[in-house]
Amino acid sequence: MEGNKVVIDNVGGSRENFSSADGRPPIPNSIGGGSAFQRYGMPASLTKSVVRHHSLGMTRCTDIPIEPRLNEDGCDAEYIPLLRSGAWADMGSRSCMENVYVCADNFMRDYGLNSPTRRPSAFYGVFDGHGGKHAADFACYHLPRLIAEDENFPHEIDKVISSAFLQTDTAFAEACSLNADLASGTTALATVVIGSSLVVANDGDCRAVLCRRGKAVEMSRDHKPVCLKERRRIEASGGYVYDGYLNGQLNVARALGDWHMEGLKRQNGGPLSAEPELLSTKLTEHDEFLIIGCDGLWDVFMSQNAIDFARRRLQEHNDPMMCSKDLVDEALKRRSGDKLSVVVVCFQEQPPPNLIVPRGRVQRSVSAEGLKELQSFLDSLKC
Known part of the structure; x- marks a missing residue:
């Protein structure tokens, strides 16, 4: 994993980018606005020990099923991805940038953990702030640390991640009670890779989409109040839409x-709710890359459309950072009116291969890409 790096974007300018091929920078404490994270601090009640959150029993981790790959002896053989990542951010037409992202291609090493194996470990997150940047900064800094410091990580990964989300939310409430100027909120999407396991935890409307042999596999669900599942939960909790x-x-x-x-x-x-919804899957050789983006990207891209666009760009230059920039630039051309943050994580060393689509007997007037977009749209109506 030579050349990996951890990057936290905590700048106030209009653009920020990184690529994991540029060398390894300092540890997160000293990156960008590290001191800005430090000044919020972790309330004393949560710095002594990491305790699993009391409401953890409600969390469920949903698996996307895949067929196991067998080795020559007929036993399951774990596929080991080669992780490469890049990110790009732009505040677009907004007057200030409230988004933050963090990318750690070697999570265990960068957060001071001893890995008993040579399996890859990584953490990627996008935090889309609203009403100010303080909540996004706080979550970006503390969430991965709470995951890393949990004694059950990485063995009980789904429970550890869920607990970290809830502890971060509780800690920020205490921080706001001490300093009212911090009052703000943020959506959060965190992705953890341990070996061939990919786990995505989502709070809000950021989205993660996996490219599996050219097909978009949504690894998160947008938490909009109008979605039936969320509306029922809201009304059961005494709220309304x-x-x-x-x-x-x-x-x-x-x-x-x-x-x-x-x-x-x-x-x-x-x-x-601050409780994240989790989706997990086992990566295989058919998994090419993952796109993580805030809602400003998905306002103008459907999931399959974004995968098709990114796949073409990766075939041209095979650079995840440039691909992230391409997605942001295209979103701006499509008149996205929101802040933009995009992380692209590649699982292969080589660019995505050309796919041969079998020619059907009956001619059609809609392209294969158009049919994929239509299917993605129809799937989105089921939320």
Whole structure:
């Protein structure tokens, strides 16, 4: 894994980028706005030890089934991905940048853990702040550390990640009680790779999409108040949906922070949930890359459309950072009106191969790409 690096984007400018091929920078404490993270601090009650959150029993981790790959002896053989990553951010037409991302291609080493094996480990996250950047900064800095410091990591990965989300939210509530100027919120999407296992945890409307042999596999679900599942949960928690907004205030159903918004959160639960939804899968040689993006990207890209676009770019230059920039630039051309942050993680050393699509007997007027986009649109209506 030579050349890996951990990067935290905590700058206030309009653009920020990185590629994991550029060498390894300092540890996260000293990157970019490390001191800015430090000034929020972790409340004293959570710095002594990492304790699993009391509501963890509600969390479920859903697997996307795949067929196991067998070695010559007929036993399961674990596929080991080669991780390469890149990211790009742009605040677009907004007056300030509230998004933050973190990329650690070697999570265990970069966060001071001893790995008993040579299996790859990585952490990637995108945090889309609203009402200020403080919640996004806080989560970006503390969430991966809480995961790394849990004594059950990486053996009980789904429970560890869920607990880290809830602990981060609780800690930020305490930080806001000490300093009201921190009041803000953020959506959060975290991806952890351990060996061939890919786990995605999502709070809000950031999205992760896996490219599996050219096909888009959504690894997260957008948490919008209008979705039936979220609406039922909101109403059961004493909230309501008005004009597509949670309690008429927020256009997401799950987020970290927002403790200052009346009627959305309580210590024992509330309409606005901080509990992440998890999806996991085993990576195989058919898995090419993963796109993680905030909602500004998905406002103008459907999942399959983004995969097709990124796949063509990776075939041209095979550079995840340039691919991230290509996606951001294209989103701006398509008039995305939101802040943009994109992370692209490649699982192969080589660019995506050309796929041969069998020619059908009956001619059609819609292209294969168009049919994929139509299917993605129809699938999105099922939420």
